[in-house]
Amino acid sequence: MGNVSSGQFKTGMKVMIDGDPCNMVEVEFVKPGKGQAFTRVRLRNLMTGRIWERTFKSNESAETADVMDRDMEYLYSDGEMWHFMEPSTFEQYAADEKAVADCSQWLKEGDKVMITLFNDNPIAVTPPNFVELEVTETDPGLKGDTAQGGSKPATLSTGAVVRVPLFINQGEVLKIDTRTGEYVSRA
Amino acid sequence: MNRNQWQPTAEILTLRERASMLAAVRAFFAERGVMEVDTHCLSQAAVCDPFIDSLDVLFSSQPGADEQRYYLQSSPEYAMKRLLAADSGPIYQLAKAFRNGEIGRLHNPEFTMLEWYRPRFSAEQLMDEVQDLVTAVLGSQHWERLSYRNLFKRFVGLDPHQASIEELKALLAPHVECSFSDDRKDTWLELVMSHLIEPKLIEPMLVFDFPASQAALAEVVEDDQGVLVASRFELYAGGMELANGYQELRDPSEQAERLERDDGVRESLGLPRRPLETRLVSALESGIPACAGVALGFDRLLMIKVGASNIKEVIPFGFERC
Numbered sequence: 001m002g003n004v005s006s007g008q009f010k011t012g013m014k015v016m017i018d019g020d021p022c023n024m025v026e027v028e029f030v031k032p033g034k035g036q037a038f039t040r041v042r043l044r045n046l047m048t049g050r051i052w053e054r055t056f057k058s059n060e061s062a063e064t065a066d067v068m069d070r071d072m073e074y075l076y077s078d079g080e081m082w083h084f085m086e087p088s089t090f091e092q093y094a095a096d097e098k099a100v101a102d103c104s105q106w107l108k109e110g111d112k113v114m115i116t117l118f119n120d121n122p123i124a125v126t127p128p129n130f131v132e133l134e135v136t137e138t139d140p141g142l143k144g145d146t147a148q149g150g151s152k153p154a155t156l157s158t159g160a161v162v163r164v165p166l167f168i169n170q171g172e173v174l175k176i177d178t179r180t181g182e183y184v185s186r187a
Numbered sequence: 188m189n190r191n192q193w194q195p196t197a198e199i200l201t202l203r204e205r206a207s208m209l210a211a212v213r214a215f216f217a218e219r220g221v222m223e224v225d226t227h228c229l230s231q232a233a234v235c236d237p238f239i240d241s242l243d244v245l246f247s248s249q250p251g252a253d254e255q256r257y258y259l260q261s262s263p264e265y266a267m268k269r270l271l272a273a274d275s276g277p278i279y280q281l282a283k284a285f286r287n288g289e290i291g292r293l294h295n296p297e298f299t300m301l302e303w304y305r306p307r308f309s310a311e312q313l314m315d316e317v318q319d320l321v322t323a324v325l326g327s328q329h330w331e332r333l334s335y336r337n338l339f340k341r342f343v344g345l346d347p348h349q350a351s352i353e354e355l356k357a358l359l360a361p362h363v364e365c366s367f368s369d370d371r372k373d374t375w376l377e378l379v380m381s382h383l384i385e386p387k388l389i390e391p392m393l394v395f396d397f398p399a400s401q402a403a404l405a406e407v408v409e410d411d412q413g414v415l416v417a418s419r420f421e422l423y424a425g426g427m428e429l430a431n432g433y434q435e436l437r438d439p440s441e442q443a444e445r446l447e448r449d450d451g452v453r454e455s456l457g458l459p460r461r462p463l464e465t466r467l468v469s470a471l472e473s474g475i476p477a478c479a480g481v482a483l484g485f486d487r488l489l490m491i492k493v494g495a496s497n498i499k500e501v502i503p504f505g506f507e508r509c
Contacts, residue, residue, distance in 0.1 A: 007288060029291025033421075033431050034403050035377035036238050037288065040363065054364040055378065058288075 004064050006039040006056035014046070014067035017054070021046045021065035021118045030055070046116065046123055065118065069126075072115045074107050082107065084115055084122070095122035105160035106131050106178045127178045132187040133157050134173050141169040151183075196505035201493050205501060208324055208489055209281065212301060215323050219316075221277040221303060226266035228283060233258040233461030234265075235449040236403060240287035241461060242296070258461065259285035262482055263302050264404070265464045268435070271304055271478060272470035279303035281485065292497050293427055295506050299485040306476040310418050310434040313479035314393050317422055317430055320483075321391060325492055328424075334396040334410070342384045347376055348398060348414045355379055373400050388423035395420040404445070405433035422483070425491040432481030439471035 004015065013024045026042035037058040044051045046067065056062070072084040072093065081094040082104065093115060099122045100107070106127040107113070116124035138154035151163040154174075162176060164183045173187040197205075216223065233241040239261045245254040260266070263282040270278055284300040305313055318330055339347040343358050355375035359365060363382055369375070376398065395418075399407045402417035410416045418434035436442055446463045453460050489501040499505025 029289070029294055030381050031238075031289055031291070031294060032377050032381055033428055034236060034238065034401060035381070036374055038378065038381070040382065052364060053362065054366070055382065057367045057369065057374075060367055 002064055003061040005061040006058060007037075009039050009041060009056070009062075014065040015062040016065045017043060017045070017062065020048065021067045021123070023067075025051065046118065066120075067116060067118050067123075069114050069116050071112055074109060074111050074113055076109055077104075077107070082125070084113065084125075093117070093122050095125055099123050100125045103127050103178075105158050106133075106176070108133060108158060129177065129179055130184065131176050131178055132173050133160070133176060135164070135168060135170050138164065138168060138170055141167045192508050194508075195503045196499040196508055197501055197503055201489075201495070201501055202503060204493050205489055208485075208492065211324055212281065212320070212485075215320055216279045216303070219277075221279050221305075222275065224267065224270060224275070224278045224280050226260075226263045226270070226280065226282070228260055228285070229257040230260055230266070230464075231257060231462060232265070232464035232466070234261040235446050235461075235463055236261075237449050237452040237456060237458055240459065242285045242287045261286050262300055264480070264482070265467045267302060267304055267480070268467060268475060269470045271306065272473050272475040277303070277305050290506055293487065295486065295498050295502055297506070297509070298498070298502070300482050301485045301488075302480065302482040304435070304478050304480040306478040308479040310395065310420055310432060310479050313432055313481055314395070314420055317393070317432065317481055317483070318391070321422070321424070321429075321488065324488060329390045330393070331390070332393040332395065335394055335398065335416070336396065336410075336412075336414075338384065338392070338394050339379070342387060343379060347379075348416075358383065373398065376401075385423055385428065386426045389426055391422060391424040391429075393420055393422050397421070402436075402445075403433070404436050404442070406436050408434075420481075425487070427487055427490075428484075429487055429491075430481055430483035432479060435475070435478050435480050437471055437475055437477065439468050442471050443468045 009024060009027045011024055011027050014021055022043045022045050024041050025044050028040045030038040030040050039056045040053065042051065042053050070086060072086050075083040075085055081096060082100045084093050084095065103125040108131060111131065112128060114126040115122045133156040135154045136157050139152050150166050152166055153161050154164040154168060155161050162181060162183050164174065175184040175187045177184050229244065241258040241261055243256050243258050246257050247254045262284050263280050267278060267280060280302050282300050282302060283297060285297050287296065289296055336346055336348060339345060345354060352372055352375050358379055359382065396410050396416040397419045399415040399417050402419060405417040405419035407415055408418050420432045421428060422430035450460060450463060486498050486501050490498060493501060495501050
């Protein structure tokens with residue numbers, strides 16, 4: 001991979017910092033009228049999730065990281081690895097628990113997800129913003145309670161537990177916002 | 188070029204504010220008997236500041252004839268001082284200024300600079316006038332004045348004139364990582380200023396007595412603690428640098444030395460070297476009145492006025508659409 005100089009940094013650029021691939025979350029050009037130019041960058045380490053700030057001088061550069069985001073289909077989990085397929089090439093990728101992390105609770109077979117590849121290995125899995133999942137277990141629904149509010153826990157087919165309104169029944173399919181882990185509506 | 192991006196980056200309502208601010212500035216100076224001038228954008232000489240890069244253009248007497256390199260002015264400073272030496276009296280200019288490589292939330296490579304010079308004014312009197320002008324445009328606000336030393340003492344708890352590079356680095360460490368090395372103390376002072384102090388200066392703050400090493404074209408004097416300081420001031424507001432003023436250097440040999448010194452810094456840092464403005468030295472030799480001068484970022488002042496967070500919101504067509 002090549003090098004990129006600080007003047008060319010842009011939000012979303014992936015670079016190697018101290019051996020790890022990092023995403024530039026925010027890039028700001030800092031230049032006192034009479035002083036030197038700096039590039040102040042908010043970075044996210046894609047391996048550890050750590051977010052921090054680093055400032056580069058105008059003649060500094062960074063090595064670009066071979067990181068790309070690809071849309072893939074979730075196939076199955078064998079208990080140890082999660083398997084995904086690139087729909088156009090049928091190429092399969094296996095992601096470990098560290099890469100899948102919290103996303104595992106939203107993964108339904110056949111769903112589209114975004115896989116972040118570093119040197120062709122999955123390092124992160126991002127679920128769609130909304131998923132539709134079936135309720136496998138919850139207390140029986142309370143009729144006539146729709147306007148009252150109030151909520152109860154429900155277990156979904158993937159094992160995720162979310163708060164749902166009291167009127168929801170087992171077997172119903174719900175729309176969930178994966179960013180907040182909250183119930184949105186019946187699907 | 189993207190043909191779908193024909194629209195302006197500023198709202199028309201903002202451009203109305205811009206027009207009335209231009210009118211307000213002109214009225215302000217007309218009332219005070221300061222003459223408007225409009226000096227050249229193209230010059231045979233470039234700015235000497237090592238950290239300001241000029242854009243250049245090629246002139247030829249006819250298509251295909253020999254080309255001559257001209258530089259787009261990074262500020263009208265040199266030209267206005269040549270006018271002062273020719274007895275212009277007090278002058279101001281709403282100038283287009285150009286700076287290569289400067290693009291960001293607060294920077295557009297082409298911008299509008301309000302610059303003015305006041306013969307027989309002290310830096311302090313000019314700070315008063317800066318305050319009057321900004322008040323005329325933005326309305327009254329809470330103003331403060333602090334020396335560079337006291338500003339650092341208040342916001343980061345150390346004396347910038349005494350602090351070592353190591354102490355400055357330690358201040359930055361909890362906030363931002365800097366893995367480069369630099370043995371120029373000013374680099375670290377600038378980092379502390381721009382990263383830790385400037386963002387907190389929301390209400391207008393006039394800062395004076397800068398380190399002598401950051402004098403640029405200001406006189407250098409001794410402060411009350413016997414430290415050499417630049418008779419230079421800056422206005423900060425809205426978390427950004429808004430204006431930079433000097434008690435102007437008048438000594439031609441000192442001026443010539445600073446041009447050479449800056450050129451030397453350029454050489455040592457591997458920066459492009461440009462023709463120096465030796466006519467400024469000649470102008471000082473012929474004599475210019477004791478004066479103070481200041482340059483204020485007109486677009487940034489408008490940003491504060493309309494509450495914009497990006498400079499392109501106050502310029503009809505920001506850089507990516509120009």
